[in-house]
Amino acid sequence: MVATGVKVAIRCRPMSKREEQLGSKTCLTILPDKAQVQIFDLKNEKDDPKLFTFDHAYGSESVQPQVYKDLGSPLLERALDGINGTIFAYGQTGSGKTWTMMGIETDPGLIPQLNVDLFKRVGEMKHTETSSSENNSTTVEFMLTASYIEIYNEVIMDLLNPGGKKLDIRESSEKGVYVQGVCEVVCSTADDIMKLVKQGGAVRRVAATQMNQESSRSHSCFTIKMEKRTLEKTEEKTKTTMLTSKINLVDLAGSERASKTGATGSTLKEGAAINKSLMALGSVINALGEIAKGKSIHVPYRDSKLTRLLQESLGGNSSTLMIAALSPADYNHNETVGTLNYARRVKMVENKVEKNEDVKEKEIRQLKEEIEALRAQLQKGGSVGDSGAIVDSEETQRKIKELEEGKNLEWEEKQRLSKELEEERAKNMNVAIGSVIDGVKEDKMKAMKKIKKMQHEKKKNDEKSKKVKELYHTLKKDLEGGMEKYKEMQAKFDDLDEGDEKDSVEEKMAEMLDSIEKKRTKLIEAKKALSDLKKKNEKIDEELIEVRAELVTVAGVLSQNDDLRKKIEEEERAKFDALKDELLGEERAKIEEEREKIKAQHKGNRLELIKKMGKLKVEMNKEKSGQEVFLQNKIDMLEGDKVKMRAEIDSLKAEIDVKDDKIAETEVQVDEHAEELQAFREEIGRLKEQGEGMTEELSSSLKRESEWLDNDGVEDAEENKLVALLMEGFNKEREGMEAKNDELKALLRQALTDVLYLNKKVAVLQGK
Numbered sequence: 001m002v003a004t005g006v007k008v009a010i011r012c013r014p015m016s017k018r019e020e021q022l023g024s025k026t027c028l029t030i031l032p033d034k035a036q037v038q039i040f041d042l043k044n045e046k047d048d049p050k051l052f053t054f055d056h057a058y059g060s061e062s063v064q065p066q067v068y069k070d071l072g073s074p075l076l077e078r079a080l081d082g083i084n085g086t087i088f089a090y091g092q093t094g095s096g097k098t099w100t101m102m103g104i105e106t107d108p109g110l111i112p113q114l115n116v117d118l119f120k121r122v123g124e125m126k127h128t129e130t131s132s133s134e135n136n137s138t139t140v141e142f143m144l145t146a147s148y149i150e151i152y153n154e155v156i157m158d159l160l161n162p163g164g165k166k167l168d169i170r171e172s173s174e175k176g177v178y179v180q181g182v183c184e185v186v187c188s189t190a191d192d193i194m195k196l197v198k199q200g201g202a203v204r205r206v207a208a209t210q211m212n213q214e215s216s217r218s219h220s221c222f223t224i225k226m227e228k229r230t231l232e233k234t235e236e237k238t239k240t241t242m243l244t245s246k247i248n249l250v251d252l253a254g255s256e257r258a259s260k261t262g263a264t265g266s267t268l269k270e271g272a273a274i275n276k277s278l279m280a281l282g283s284v285i286n287a288l289g290e291i292a293k294g295k296s297i298h299v300p301y302r303d304s305k306l307t308r309l310l311q312e313s314l315g316g317n318s319s320t321l322m323i324a325a326l327s328p329a330d331y332n333h334n335e336t337v338g339t340l341n342y343a344r345r346v347k348m349v350e351n352k353v354e355k356n357e358d359v360k361e362k363e364i365r366q367l368k369e370e371i372e373a374l375r376a377q378l379q380k381g382g383s384v385g386d387s388g389a390i391v392d393s394e395e396t397q398r399k400i401k402e403l404e405e406g407k408n409l410e411w412e413e414k415q416r417l418s419k420e421l422e423e424e425r426a427k428n429m430n431v432a433i434g435s436v437i438d439g440v441k442e443d444k445m446k447a448m449k450k451i452k453k454m455q456h457e458k459k460k461n462d463e464k465s466k467k468v469k470e471l472y473h474t475l476k477k478d479l480e481g482g483m484e485k486y487k488e489m490q491a492k493f494d495d496l497d498e499g500d501e502k503d504s505v506e507e508k509m510a511e512m513l514d515s516i517e518k519k520r521t522k523l524i525e526a527k528k529a530l531s532d533l534k535k536k537n538e539k540i541d542e543e544l545i546e547v548r549a550e551l552v553t554v555a556g557v558l559s560q561n562d563d564l565r566k567k568i569e570e571e572e573r574a575k576f577d578a579l580k581d582e583l584l585g586e587e588r589a590k591i592e593e594e595r596e597k598i599k600a601q602h603k604g605n606r607l608e609l610i611k612k613m614g615k616l617k618v619e620m621n622k623e624k625s626g627q628e629v630f631l632q633n634k635i636d637m638l639e640g641d642k643v644k645m646r647a648e649i650d651s652l653k654a655e656i657d658v659k660d661d662k663i664a665e666t667e668v669q670v671d672e673h674a675e676e677l678q679a680f681r682e683e684i685g686r687l688k689e690q691g692e693g694m695t696e697e698l699s700s701s702l703k704r705e706s707e708w709l710d711n712d713g714v715e716d717a718e719e720n721k722l723v724a725l726l727m728e729g730f731n732k733e734r735e736g737m738e739a740k741n742d743e744l745k746a747l748l749r750q751a752l753t754d755v756l757y758l759n760k761k762v763a764v765l766q767g768k
């Protein structure tokens with residue numbers, strides 16, 4: 001974090017035509033090389049000029065590109081490096097704030113020049129930082145969003161989403177101070193941004209017309225947010241690094257209202273009657289000036305929306321520049337001195353500038369550091385891979401991976417949402433502008449009706465005047481005739497002698513006088529009526545001029561906004577704040593919640609681990625020697641076991657060899673017996689055949705001889721006995737052979753079972 005003073009530049013505009021016509025004289029001398037300005041009080045020529053020194057001073061001959069090169073370009077470079085920036089223009093109405101900030105189409109000011117430069121630089125950075133070998137590559141991408149708000153009477157209006165809900169300022173550790181729900185439109189070209197600037201400007205004018213407000217009493221803030229994502233891909237992994245920053249471009253309300261209050265240090269006593277925000281800004285600057293002098297003082301950022309918005313720009317994490325716009329005319333001498341004093345105070349404010357680190361990036365770094373610390377601790381403690389620590393570090397690695405992925409997801413999600421919301425915002429803008437146009441149209445109708453009514457009234461008055469004029473002329477004639485007659489009567493009266501005739505003439509004369517008097521009164525009345533009608537018509541004429549002027553303005557607004565509406569309809573790149581905020585907000589809340597959970601869990605794990613480690617260390621130290629003896633004994637025992645097992649294996653192997661031999665031998669025997677048995681079987685078969693042949697032969701010879709030898713019965717019986725004995729002998733021998741064969745088979749089975757068992761045992765012992 002680096003302490004950096006707020007930079008101040010002053011810029012004096014050329015004398016305006018009106019000021020020239022009024023015969024104004026220049027009361028300023030600008031010394032650009034010394035960044036100084038001298039102000040003379042031409043009413044008190046004896047007084048010495050006041051001298052002020054700033055960071056930059058521009059005279060009426062200064063040109064927009066130079067101002068951008070000196071002030072805008074360095075701010076942009078810092079922003080591309082992750083440092084927030086603010087430029088705010090201060091000065092009385094008509095001093096040139098908008099000229100410096102916005103300029104005109106043919107002579108663009110800071111905002112348009114910065115936009116063009118921004119996209120040029122982003123293009124260069126994307127190009128130069130993207131290099132790829134076979135499997136490794138580094139890709140640099142940018143996401144740029146713009147928002148535009150206006151603060152009027154402590155109400156924040158979204159100039160890019162005029163129909164949206166009321167906006168408020170919030171603060172969070174992740175985003176700092178921000179306008180909640182403001183519409184942030186993703187921009188891909190400088191043209192995109194300029195379209196938004198124009199749209200916002202038009203909405204501002206419409207709102208001003210509708211609310212009958214003075215535009216110079218509102219503050220506007222155009223914000224460009226930059227998010228830079230660097231993807232480093234290697235064969236093993238992808239690393240994502242995020243860098244964010246924003247640039248606020250603020251056009252403040254005319255300062256003449258503030259010079260008597262905040263800027264000179266008095267409290268907010270003039271209250272709501274004048275611009276609360278500018279007064280509060282003065283108080284914040286005063287407080288920060290005192291802090292810079294070493295005093296400990298509360299800074300009333302929360303006193304107004306403007307100061308809250310500029311909280312980071314004044315005394316916070318921002319590279320800030322104030323441009324004080326000045327009029328050269330002596331007629332504005334006091335306001336100019338006020339502006340210069342204000343600027344001098346601002347120059348004393350110190351900011352603490354720091355590169356914005358992505359929150360997730362920070363967390364990942366912290367987790368990595370903790371893993372390293374734990375490893376180092378474990379190694380120091382002499383532990384050979386504590387399983388708890390390993391689990392924890394694996395868990396932490398998993399979290400790091402999740403956070404890395406989260407960064408990319410958030411980026412993709414933002415882009416996806418921004419596209420989705422573009423149409424919505426355009427629609428909303430159309431609806432809002434439409435309703436404004438409807439209102440303006442209604443005003444137009446009213447004005448036209450009013451004009452008609454007035455014209456009708458005027459006509460009637462004219463007709464009345466004509467009649468009254470006729471009456472007047474008649475009355476005048478009558479009166480003149482009456483007067484003539486009266487004069488004649490008077491002459492007659494004077495010529496007559498006293499008598500009845502003279503009396504009757506006198507009587508007539510009195511009557512005539514009475515009638516003349518009445519006519520004169522009527523004439524006066526007619527004259528007054530005529531004058532009243534004339535006045536009425538004059539008033540109507542005045543009103544007509546006003547209403548017609550109104551009509552001209554309204555017509556202007558209508559045509560401007562019809563243009564605007566058409567433009568909006570043509571554009572398809574805008575995000576609608578409410579939905580975006582809802583969706584992104586939800587996403588962010590989820591991520592935030594997850595982050596908090598991970599944090600808490602990690603903290604718990606870490607504490608547990610540290611405790612475990614502590615315990616382990618104590619136990620280890622306590623039991624180290626005992627454990628060593630125990631381990632040695634165990635090793636010795638195991639060594640003994642090993643030797644025994646080897647011997648056992650060897651003897652088992654020998655036993656197996658013996659068994660194997662026996663099996664082989666038994667197999668041979670079995671084969672031999674089988675052969676023998678086969679031979680016996682064959683022999684028995686042969687004998688059986690022979691026996692059967694003999695029996696057949698015997699029975700046939702017996703049959704044959706019985707016929708002729710009745711007493712040879714003894715010889716036959718003996719022969720039969722011999723055959724039976726032979727058969728019995730054969731059968732016994734065969735049974736004995738079969739029993740022997742069964743016995744040998746059983747022996748072979750037993751030997752095989754033994755061999756299997758011994759093989760298993762050998763395998764177990766070898767495994768051990």
Ligand SMILES: Nc1ncnc2c1ncn2[C@@H]1O[C@H](COP(=O)(O)OP(=O)(O)OP(=O)(O)O)[C@@H](O)[C@H]1O
Pocket residue numbers: 012013014016060091092093094095096097098099100215216253254325
């Ligand atoms: N440096 C300059 N060179 C030429 N003309 C200038 C310069 N500065 C300002 N002007 C002209 O002076 C007039 C007032 O300037 P501008 O509108 O910028 O004042 P302002 O301070 O923004 O006023 P307001 O507070 O009403 O918005 C404009 O007509 C503008 O063209």
